[in-house]
Each structure stands twice: as C-alpha cells, then as structure tokens.
Amino acid sequence: RLRTWDSRSQVHEPVDRNFRQAFSELDRLKDKLAVGDSVIEKAAYIYRKALEKGLVRGRSISALIASALYAACRDTETPRTLKDIGQASNIKRKDIARCYRLLLRELNLKMPVVDPVKCISRIASKAGLSEKTKRKATKILQTAEEQKISAGKDPMGLAAAALYVACVTNGENKTQRDVAEAAGVTEVTIRNRYKGLKVALNL
Amino acid sequence: MPQTKPMVSVENVVASADVMQKMDLNDITRKFPDVEYHPDSFPGLVFRLKTPKTATLIFTSGKMVCTGSKSEELAKKAVKTVVQDLRKGGIKVKKNAVVTIQNIVASINLGGKIHLEQAARTLPRSMYEPEQFPGLIHRMVDPKTVILLFSSGKLVCTGAKHEEDVYRSVNNLHALLEEKELMIYD
DNA sequence: AAGTTACTTTAAAAAGC
DNA sequence: GCTTTAAAAAGTAACTT
Numbered sequence: 001r002l003r004t005w006d007s008r009s010q011v012h013e014p015v016d017r018n019f020r021q022a023f024s025e026l027d028r029l030k031d032k033l034a035v036g037d038s039v040i041e042k043a044a045y046i047y048r049k050a051l052e053k054g055l056v057r058g059r060s061i062s063a064l065i066a067s068a069l070y071a072a073c074r075d076t077e078t079p080r081t082l083k084d085i086g087q088a089s090n091i092k093r094k095d096i097a098r099c100y101r102l103l104l105r106e107l108n109l110k111m112p113v114v115d116p117v118k119c120i121s122r123i124a125s126k127a128g129l130s131e132k133t134k135r136k137a138t139k140i141l142q143t144a145e146e147q148k149i150s151a152g153k154d155p156m157g158l159a160a161a162a163l164y165v166a167c168v169t170n171g172e173n174k175t176q177r178d179v180a181e182a183a184g185v186t187e188v189t190i191r192n193r194y195k196g197l198k199v200a201l202n203l
Numbered sequence: 204m205p206q207t208k209p210m211v212s213v214e215n216v217v218a219s220a221d222v223m224q225k226m227d228l229n230d231i232t233r234k235f236p237d238v239e240y241h242p243d244s245f246p247g248l249v250f251r252l253k254t255p256k257t258a259t260l261i262f263t264s265g266k267m268v269c270t271g272s273k274s275e276e277l278a279k280k281a282v283k284t285v286v287q288d289l290r291k292g293g294i295k296v297k298k299n300a301v302v303t304i305q306n307i308v309a310s311i312n313l314g315g316k317i318h319l320e321q322a323a324r325t326l327p328r329s330m331y332e333p334e335q336f337p338g339l340i341h342r343m344v345d346p347k348t349v350i351l352l353f354s355s356g357k358l359v360c361t362g363a364k365h366e367e368d369v370y371r372s373v374n375n376l377h378a379l380l381e382e383k384e385l386m387i388y389d
Numbered sequence: 390a391a392g393t394t395a396c397t398t399t400a401a402a403a404a405g406c
Numbered sequence: 407g408c409t410t411t412a413a414a415a416a417g418t419a420a421c422t423t
Contacts, residue, residue, distance in 0.1 A: 058407075059407090081334060082334060082335070094397085097335050097397090101330065101332075101398095104330055105330075113320050113323050113324070113331060113333075114333070114334065146320075150320075150333075151318075151319040151320060151333075151354035152319060152333055152337030152338065152353060152354050152416060152417065153333055153337070153416095153417070153418095154333055154334055154417070154418070155333060155334060156334070157417085157418080185418080185419095186418070186419060186420085188390090188418080188419075188420095189417085189418060189419085191390090192417085192418090212414090214412085214413045214414050214415095215411095215412050215413040215414075216412090216413095217400080217401055217402065217411080217412075218401095218402085219401080219402045219403070220402095239410095241410095244409060244410080245403095245404090245405095245409050245410045245411095246403080246404045246405060246409085246410090247403060247404075247409095247410065247411085249410075249411070251411095256412095257411090257412080258410090258411050258412065259411085260402085260403060260410065260411060261403095262403055262404060263404080264403080264404075266402085266403055266404085267402090267403075268401085268402050268403050268410090268411070269402095269411090269412095270401095270402090270410095270411045270412040270413085271411075271412045271413075272412090273413095303402090305400085305401045305402050306400050306401040306402080307400090308399080308400070308412080308413055308414065309413095309414080310413080310414045310415065311414095311415095332398095333417085335397070335398075336397055336398045336399090336415095336416085336417080337397090337398090337415080337416045337417050337418090338398070338399085338415065338416070338417095340398070340399065342399095348399095348400085349398095349399050349400065350399085351398070351399060351414085351415060352415095353415055353416060354416085355415080355416075357414085357415055357416085358414095358415075359398090359399070359413090359414050359415050360399090360414095361399050361400045361401085361413090361414090362399075362400045362401080363400085364401095
C-alpha cells in the first residue's frame with residue numbers, strides 16, 4: 001500500500017523528507033476519517049502534483065495535505081465534508097477550502113458535483129437510523145428530481161432533510177435535532193430544505 | 204433565443220487615485236472628526252462621503268482608494284469631492300487627483316433560470332461547490348472577469364475595468380449558456 | 390418559529406508586516 | 407498571506423424576541 005509514495009522515495013532529497021511527512025500525516029488522517037487506502041493514495045498523488053507545481057512554497061504543508069485529502073474524497077465520491085477534515089486535521093475549514101480551490105485551479109482538476117444521496121449513509125449511521133429509512137430517503141432524493149431543487153444547496157442539508165422526512169413516514173422516532181446533529185447542519189436548514197422537498201414530492 | 208434582455212446594474216466601483224504629495228493623516232484626523240484612522244491595524248485613513256455614498260482610503264503617500272460608487276463617473280466625482288473637502292478643511296492639496304478605475308462589480312438578471320449542475324460540468328474554468336457557496340464561479344478570459352452564476356438566473360460580474368467589459372462578459376456568457384442549453388425560460 | 394445580523398464567494402488598489 | 411473599503415448574489419449560521 002501507499003506505493004505512490006514508495007515508488008518515488010528512492011530519491012533522498014529535501015523533497016523526500018516532505019513526502020515522508022505528508023504520508024505519515026495522511027496515514028493518521030486515514031484512521032481518523034475512516035477512508036480507504038485508495039483515497040489516501042489519490043490524496044498522495046494530488047499532493048505530489050502540487051509539490052511538483054511548487055504550490056507548497058510559502059504555504060502550510062499540513063493545510064495542503066488536508067486539502068489534497070478533501071480533493072481525493074471528492075474525486076472518489078467519498079462523503080467527507082470540509083468540517084470533517086478540519087476536525088480530523090485541526091486545520092481551519094476556511095484554510096482547507098482555500099487550499100482546495102487553489103488545487104482545483106492550479107492542477108486543473110475537475111470534480112464531480114457532490115451527490116446528496118451519497119451523504120445519506122454517513123448521517124444515518126451517526127444517527128442510528130434503519131436501513132429502511134435510508135432506502136426511503138434515497139428514493140425521496142431521487143424522486144425530487146434533484147437538479148430542480150438542489151441547485152446551490154448544501155448536499156448535507158438536502159440529505160438530512162430527506163432522512164428526516166423518511167423517519168416521519170417510517171415512524172422512526174428521531175427529532176430534527178438528532179438528524180441535524182448527525183449531519184452537521186442546523187434544524188433551520190432541515191426545515192428549509194423540507195419545505196422544498198414537500199413541494200417537489202407533493203407531501 | 205434570449206426571450207429577455209439581461210438587466211445589468213453596476214453596484215460598486217473601485218478606483219485608485221493619486222494626488223502626488225505626502226499627506227499628514229494625523230492632521231486630517233484632527234480637522235475631520237468623523238474620519239477613521241487606526242494605523243496600528245491599517246495604514247489607510249477612511250474618509251466617508253454621504254454623496255456619492257463612498258468610502259475613500261487615504262494613505263500618507265497621497266495615494267487613495269475610493270470604493271462604493273455606482274458608476275465610473277461617480278467614482279471620479281467622489282474623489283474630486285474628497286479633495287475639495289480636504290482643502291475646505293484646511294488641508295493643502297496642490298494637484299488634483301489622477302483617478303484610475305480598478306474594478307467594477309455588477310449584478311445581472313438574465314430573466315430565466317440556469318441549470319447550475321449542468322453548467323458546472325460543461326462550462327470551462329468553472330467551479331461549483333454548494334457546500335462552500337451557492338453560486339457557480341466562472342472565470343472568463345476575454346474580457347478577463349469573474350462571473351458568479353446562481354440558479355435563479357441572477358449573476359454577479361466582477362473584475363471589469365470598464366463598464367463595457369461588464370456588458371461584453373454578460374453577453375458572452377448569456378450566448379454560451381443558450382448555446383449549451385443551460386438556460387430555462389418559463 | 391420568525392427576525393435580525395453576519396458570514397461564505399468574486400475582484401482590485403493602497404502600505405506594511 | 408494578512409490588515410481595510412464597498413457591493414451584489416443565495417445559502418447557512420447564530421443570536422433575539
């Protein structure tokens with residue numbers, strides 16, 4: 001594993017030391033965020049590209065590593081928010097977001113738009129929701145013909161609202177607060193998304 | 204084709220100016236009580252005008268930055284007014300300021316909704332991150348501007364040096380959106 | 390639950406850390 | 407990179423009432 005790094009580690013230079021620091025940091029984040037090896041390898045690949053482009057000069061290496069990991073999550077459609085990565089790395093969300101935008105621009109990366117359906121599982125497991133409710137929420141988001149109501153909205157807010165609606169229809173006793181907390185959004189956001197969902201689904 | 208002509212409105216103009224002489228900011232602070240000057244946090248003095256409603260930053264070098272105007276002409280008028288006020292208040296200013304428009308911010312309404320997710324996939328040099336911001340950020344090459352696109356069909360264009368650049372940017376983008384069938388008219 | 394205020398993004402200049 | 411200014415877009419957040 002982590003062959004991306006190993007294949008280049010034969011050159012023992014300052015760059016080498018930089019890579020070692022990057023990999024030990026990525027390995028640490030891997031456990032905290034519970035992401036797979038393929039995500040870490042992709043993050044390492046992106047970080048190496050950033051190094052080659054000289055994007056590290058005068059910048060925080062830790063913030064760049066964290067944003068490379070966020071980019072890898074986005075690219076592999078692994079649902080991890082900037083807030084998740086910020087808490088795991090102890091780097092401010094705003095700094096990771098800024099570095100991430102830099103990576104997109106300088107490395108010409110094109111990321112898929114976050115699919116709120118992919119956010120359902122994480123929220124559901126944190127809130128302890130049933131498989132049935134997860135399936136219901138997925139249908140709700142799909143039936144809501146996405147594009148029409150999701151444009152510009154936080155995917156976590158959309159997923160949280162769908163899960164809340166699914167809980168109500170399935171009679172699962174969870175409050176908006178429970179779902180909001182698990183999703184990392186406010187109850188107000190769930191209510192606002194719920195309004196749009198209600199219209200789109202004729203609830 | 205476009206069922207509606209884009210509605211463009213200039214919201215803010217940023218201009219730099221230079222009176223080519225050293226300025227005593229502490230003296231200005233003494234003679235103009237409503238001025239803001241906190242050299243510990245920022246080297247510029249903030250001089251606000253009621254009309255045109257603007258805020259002009261004045262530096263010891265005699266260079267200035269005027270923000271808040273609704274047009275290029277009003278920005279120039281605002282700088283003139285600031286210099287006049289300074290003279291009336293007893294501050295010696297030998298030359299009139301040389302003004303340069305640096306940035307124009309405009310809001311636009313295309314009159315139809317935009318399919319943002321599709322636009323994110325097909326527009327080059329664009330970034331759409333709803334977790335961070337609801338608008339799609341598009342960097343136009345000619346004119347060199349940045350346009351924020353919202354699903355409502357409203358836009359924000361910034362980075363233009365001339366009002367004409369705003370119109371050209373909007374027309375370029377509007378044509379591109381229609382060409383790629385990203386516009387949704389009622 | 391409604392209201393208000395405030396922060397996210399974009400561009401650009403100024404002088405200095 | 408930061409500090410300060412202004413302004414719009416739409417979403418989200420944090421307080422009050």
